[in-house]
Amino acid sequence: MAQGTIPSVFIDGEAGTTGLQIRDRLARNSAVGLRSLPDADRKNPEAKRALMAEVDLVVLCLPDAASKESAAMAASLGADAPKVLDASTAFRVHPDWVYGLPELTPDQAALIAAAPRVSNPGCYPTGAILLLRPLVDAGILPADHPISVNAISGYTGGGKAMVAEYEAGTAPEFELYGLGLGHKHVPELQAYAGLTRRPIFVPSVGDYAQGMLDSIPLHLDLLPGSPSPADLHAILAERYRGMEFVRVIEAPASGKIEPQALNGTNMIELMVFGHPVQRQAVLVARFDNLGKGASGAAVQCLGLMLGIEVETALSVAA
Numbered sequence: 455m456a457q458g459t460i461p462s463v464f465i466d467g468e469a470g471t472t473g474l475q476i477r478d479r480l481a482r483n484s485a486v487g488l489r490s491l492p493d494a495d496r497k498n499p500e501a502k503r504a505l506m507a508e509v510d511l512v513v514l515c516l517p518d519a520a521s522k523e524s525a526a527m528a529a530s531l532g533a534d535a536p537k538v539l540d541a542s543t544a545f546r547v548h549p550d551w552v553y554g555l556p557e558l559t560p561d562q563a564a565l566i567a568a569a570p571r572v573s574n575p576g577c578y579p580t581g582a583i584l585l586l587r588p589l590v591d592a593g594i595l596p597a598d599h600p601i602s603v604n605a606i607s608g609y610t611g612g613g614k615a616m617v618a619e620y621e622a623g624t625a626p627e628f629e630l631y632g633l634g635l636g637h638k639h640v641p642e643l644q645a646y647a648g649l650t651r652r653p654i655f656v657p658s659v660g661d662y663a664q665g666m667l668d669s670i671p672l673h674l675d676l677l678p679g680s681p682s683p684a685d686l687h688a689i690l691a692e693r694y695r696g697m698e699f700v701r702v703i704e705a706p707a708s709g710k711i712e713p714q715a716l717n718g719t720n721m722i723e724l725m726v727f728g729h730p731v732q733r734q735a736v737l738v739a740r741f742d743n744l745g746k747g748a749s750g751a752a753v754q755c756l757g758l759m760l761g762i763e764v765e766t767a768l769s770v771a772a
């Protein structure tokens with residue numbers, strides 16, 4: 455990128471659920487020049503290749519197979535290759551890609567800033583990893599501890615096809631899924647939370663558009679030193695102190711939490727519900743599956759990769 459010029463970005467898949475929300479966010483940023491293909495050419499490989507050679511960064515918001523093709527296309531451009539930020543599941547545990555969760559460890563943001571290829575995290579793992587990793591790093595949660603993650607998502611998490619089913623009224627109001635225990639998010643969740651034992655992951659989806667909760671029950675008497683809920687809160691609060699997009703909050707005394715409060719933002723809230731006498735706790739993360747869980751997170755990473763300040767919130771609150 456020549457000095458003084460605005461970095462240019464092409465969103466491959468900009469007509470999809472995640473792509474549209476990235477486009478909306480980037481349209482608010484005068485520090486970025488957005489480049490697009492005419493609708494008739496959006497799946498045309500020659501047109502894509504030519505545009506990729508002209509931009510500084512390409513964001514892939516595609517199904518996994520198409521993402522792999524586009525990533526290979528970008529890499530084949532040699533000296534003209536743009537940086538690549540992929541929103542799919544294709545490269546999240548690939549050794550040549552950097553995981554796009556800047557708050558993962560103290561040095562992750564710098565790794566993202568320097569990387570030619572960054573893989574944006576899955577929505578569900580974002581919350582679970584941010585809850586678990588500091589506890590594993592602190593030694594309070596053994597890496598082989600049996601962990602279960604329960605979660606609920608709004609239906610936009612399933613992309614255009616699921617949105618159409620809910621809007622047509624043909625989808626159930628609520629359902630558990632992933633009960634075959636092979637959900638595509640488990641490998642990244644396990645790897646970046648630092649767990650040696652595969653966690654059990656039970657997602658669910660409800661009849662509302664956006665908003666996500668991850669919840670993780672813990673029997674505190676089984677953990678080293680039998681920590682209190684307040685001890686867990688203190689570790690999380692210390693780990694994320696001063697971070698722009700992660701807030702460690704007091705768990706509501708009502709014992710209730712709804713999923714939609716952060717919609718349209720790139721924020722995530724972490725909290726520890728607990729019972730000090732029963733020595734039980736439930737870790738909870740609340741965020742927008744299309745915000746910190748997808749498009750907001752992608753724009754945050756894009757800012758790091760291009761070395762610019764970016765607005766990560768949606769123009770109109772969802």
Ligand SMILES: NC(=O)C1=CN([C@@H]2O[C@H](COP(=O)(O)OP(=O)(O)OC[C@H]3O[C@@H](n4cnc5c(N)ncnc54)[C@H](OP(=O)(O)O)[C@@H]3O)[C@@H](O)[C@H]2O)C=CC1
Binds near residue numbers: 469470542575577
């Ligand atoms: N929704 C979410 O909450 C999250 C989604 N993701 C990931 O982001 C990616 C996109 O998901 P999402 O936006 O939900 O999916 P959508 O189905 O809403 O959008 C995918 C878009 O990609 C387009 N597309 C498919 N193949 C090609 C191709 N070869 N070239 C150009 N465009 C193509 C589709 O067009 P058409 O419909 O015409 O085929 C569609 O517009 C997926 O990998 C998903 O796993 C990641 C985090 C969260």
Ligand SMILES: CC(=O)N[C@@H](CCC(=O)OP(=O)(O)O)C(=O)O
Binds near residue numbers: 578
């Ligand atoms: C409700 C719903 O169906 N959600 C999707 C996850 C959406 C998502 O984040 O997919 P990525 O892996 O691309 O991040 C699912 O469970 O497959």
